[in-house]
Amino acid sequence: MRAAGVIQRGDAGLDRPVRRLDLPEESARAEDVIDQLSTALDRIEVLHPFVKGVGLAAPQLGPGLAVAVIRPAEPDAEQIVLINPQVVAESGDADEQFEGCLSFFDVRGLVRRPLKITVQSERLDGTTVTTVFERALARLVAHEIDHLDGRLYLDRMEHDAPLVPTTEYRQTGKPWHYA
Numbered sequence: 001m002r003a004a005g006v007i008q009r010g011d012a013g014l015d016r017p018v019r020r021l022d023l024p025e026e027s028a029r030a031e032d033v034i035d036q037l038s039t040a041l042d043r044i045e046v047l048h049p050f051v052k053g054v055g056l057a058a059p060q061l062g063p064g065l066a067v068a069v070i071r072p073a074e075p076d077a078e079q080i081v082l083i084n085p086q087v088v089a090e091s092g093d094a095d096e097q098f099e100g101c102l103s104f105f106d107v108r109g110l111v112r113r114p115l116k117i118t119v120q121s122e123r124l125d126g127t128t129v130t131t132v133f134e135r136a137l138a139r140l141v142a143h144e145i146d147h148l149d150g151r152l153y154l155d156r157m158e159h160d161a162p163l164v165p166t167t168e169y170r171q172t173g174k175p176w177h178y179a
Contacts, residue, residue: 057147090114
């Protein structure tokens with residue numbers, strides 16, 4: 001994924017919380033970052049098909065700004081753009097699934113996440129939007145918001161849980177792919 005322009009694990013930019021955008025004043029900057037993320041996802045999807053959807057957060061390309069783009073698994077679904085998102089509620093029900101990351105694509109890790117999250121984000125005009133995401137989409141969205149908070153899915157794994165190489169993971173039949 002490095003060839004697609006995605007910053008790799010170990011880069012300090014992935015470990016730092018990002019700056020929120022001041023909207024609507026910085027709407028042009030937000031649009032530029034959204035375009036960068038969308039273009040990168042186009043390149044990435046040519047290299048690799050994602051069965052369960054894919055997402056990318058701004059710090060994975062370099063900008064330390066609170067923007068993420070998620071493409072749900074459904075072929076006709078519109079991409080989800082999150083500007084200044086934050087999880088404001090989550091269900092008590094959770095499950096564990098394997099996650100991967102475009103910033104270290106060769107391994108997967110078992111991560112526990114809520115089955116339902118409520119996210120507040122902003123539109124380019126600065127208005128607040130509240131959206132509820134469930135199941136696989138909740139996992140994707142939460143994963144990208146973690147990037148904006150300077151967290152990787154490794155930070156959510158049990159401390160002694162192993163990372164599974166993709167060569168072994170693919171044999172499990174659980175095709176979870178996240179950025």
